[in-house]
């Protein structure tokens with residue numbers, strides 16, 4: 001899913017084939033220029049999160065613009081952005097201009113409708129069904145799947161939800177704590193129910209990707225230490241509703257943990273959780289490997305060089 005303020009009131013869904021080429025692209029009509037960090041894919045559907053953080057023209061204008069020009073320029077920008085396609089050369093210049101890079105050009109927009117879009121994977125813009133939800137922001141879904149319940153098709157969306165994003169604070173995602181939610185969309189009746197599964201601040205949700213797009217039992221998240229929460233690793237069991245916390249050294253801050261399945265494993269949680277960490281007391285970068293069933297340490301690689309905390313990571317087996 002691609003988004004850009006230069007795209008007009010559309011975002012673009014692309015299917016990339018195994019040779020790395022776009023097999024098809026679909027322009028999807030939305031209500032403006034939303035920031036769309038991620039999306040979900042089920043066995044049958046593409047799910048898009050059309051949420052009220054949108055491009056803010058005023059923030060994207062150059063800092064040193066003469067004051068007499070800035071008000072008209074802002075008005076022109078605001079009237080164009082999100083409505084028309086910005087010509088390629090102008091778009092390229094705005095993206096290249098270093099003066100634009102230090103300010104967050106997206107902001108909370110109370111006038112923008114918060115919606116979930118559901119499109120069949122081989123569908124088109126006209127096939128999308130939209131479902132209104134309470135205003136919020138989602139960077140990362142954990143997983144999504146659909147199943148039949150009492151003769152009705154139901155879509156289950158597990159997401160990390162923020163109640164607000166870039167409203168008063170544009171410097172980072174610090175305004176509202178990220179919580180683990182389960183949203184259920186009844187595709188027969190259109191009813192949407194939301195439920196907070198865990199209100200401890202947490203982020204970077206991952207699962208065993210062998211079940212991605214289908215029904216999962218387990219999810220793994222990281223305690224959001226950027227929110228002042230205890231660093232830690234949480235394992236959520238959706239079958240029992242229980243939550244397990246890894247007993248980690250409190251001086252250890254974890255980054256995103258990838259689930260690496262045991263090739264001979266059968267159980268969904270038979271594998272290793274692997275990711276970079278920072279040990280504050282030792283001022284040391286580590287590669288941490290935990291048993292995903294017990295959350296006990298399997299191994300720690302003490303790195304000779306600190307690896308800065310990043311956002312995402314993936315395991316790619318050799319060969």
Ligand SMILES: [Fe+2]
Nearest residue numbers: 139140311312
């Ligand atoms: Fe991300």
